[in-house]
Amino acid sequence: MVTVTNAADPASAPVIRAVEVVKRFGGAIAVDRVSVDVQRGEIHAVVGENGAGKSTLMRMLAGVLTPDGGEVLVEGAPLSGGPRAALEAGVALVHQELSLVPEMTVAENIVLGTTPSNAGFIDRREMARIAGSALAEIGVEVDLDERVARLSVSLRQFVEIARAVARKPKVLILDEPTATLTPAETDYLLDMLQRLAAAGMAIIYISHRIPEVFRIGTNVTILRDGRLVTSGRLDQTTPGAVIDAMVGRELAKDLAIRREAHPGNVVLDARGIRAKKVHDVDLTVREGEIVGLGGLVGAGRTELVRAIVGADTRTGGTVTMTAGDRTRRIGSYRSAVNAGIGYVPEERRTDGAALTMTVIDNVALPNRWELSRWGVLQKKRIVEYVRQLAGDVGLRPPRITREVGEFSGGNQQKVVIAKWLGRNPKLIILDEPTRGVDVGAKAEIHRLVRALADDGAAVLVVSSDLPELLELSDLIHVIRDGRIVGTLSPEEATEKSVMSLASGERMVGA
């Protein structure tokens, strides 16, 4: 790939530059002398494996972190004074993890930090005007007075973007904005970014989805282990070359030959399930079977699995779990865990991992009964056990004594997966298991899930990532408005057949 520098051309002076920036955490170096130039109207993709340093670099560009070396220049002027100064200089960051205040309204969140006031009182009309026009600019309709806690994850994401756009930034940075969106919402967002770029904004954009990067990106910067691998124009490279540069080796072509599924007895039997957003769903999963739940974000898939495991209240229906010759009713989350159900929730930051605890404690936690039997003297054995699992999911860096919150987003997800895989669950329920996980680790997690099923576990997967859903599932139920609207065998399942059911374009057989 050719590295393009436009320093000699004043008409295309970069609007933001990182010059040899360095960031260390403790002794470890997260970003090592990385330089990037971004110009007006450019959509600059930043890619790399989990832990490569992408978010850290973005936080430096947006003034959230101060570089330990090098500097960030916005329109030629050195950036200092934190995120507020960066915003004033025209740099807005949409964080990887949602950062809205759930108890506040949409409008309050959008103006947060720059709340208009009049003689000491919040100027509500001005607030509504600013928030309304930011939402209009991105073309999203949502009630300004609604509390953010009540919005779907994808709407929150759009509100977060509206908040950044409300600042009228020269540089808009988005850290994995599409991870929580459906394909249709993703399309919408990508078109919107192209529109903003065409109007002269510089966009910096992180994604693990290489096709997206090629669809809208003009330039790409590839990071690996905190270092810049290369930077250049996207029309001068190929997806294969970008991925190879990210992982630093040729990725073994995923020989995803379809697994021969041999489903056995019914393990999970859910009948007539009713709950908030779930209407009378029957669902079974058998030994050795991977059942996928497809549908649009907001269709009720998460609500359905939460009702099944007893994490949310059911208003109707029964769930039984059969392991060996024992059948138990699942009435509460505790009974689900006791019956051998593993559950990897969608929201890892709130219900998946204890961020201030170490990897060892997180992974050992759901297994504490078995492990405590080994006693204090068996500490070494626990460490071995966790180290093995961390290796299986490709934790990077593999430092299991470190707090989970210190890992990159994708690596936090790997911890949550490891926690359950080690328990050899009879049934494992995975809600968006590889969201934010890089291509290599994703393939590894898929391999582990298939291996679990091959060993006889029943698996239920919710995924908005269609290739993932198609690749893993032995059977796909498509959910719309809280109901199963169609069931597809591997032969019938294609991106098209799943999407048309999910969006209600047709019912099966119609």
Ligand SMILES: Nc1ncnc2c1ncn2[C@@H]1O[C@H](COP(=O)(O)OP(=O)(O)OP(=O)(O)O)[C@@H](O)[C@H]1O
């Ligand atoms: N607050 C922190 N304390 C300690 N280490 C950190 C902290 N934040 C990030 N790191 C480390 O810095 C490195 C880069 O992390 P970063 O979050 O920038 O990765 P990333 O490329 O954004 O990954 P992902 O794709 O998983 O989001 C990782 O090794 C990570 O563990």
Ligand SMILES: [Mg+2]
């Ligand atoms: Mg990140």
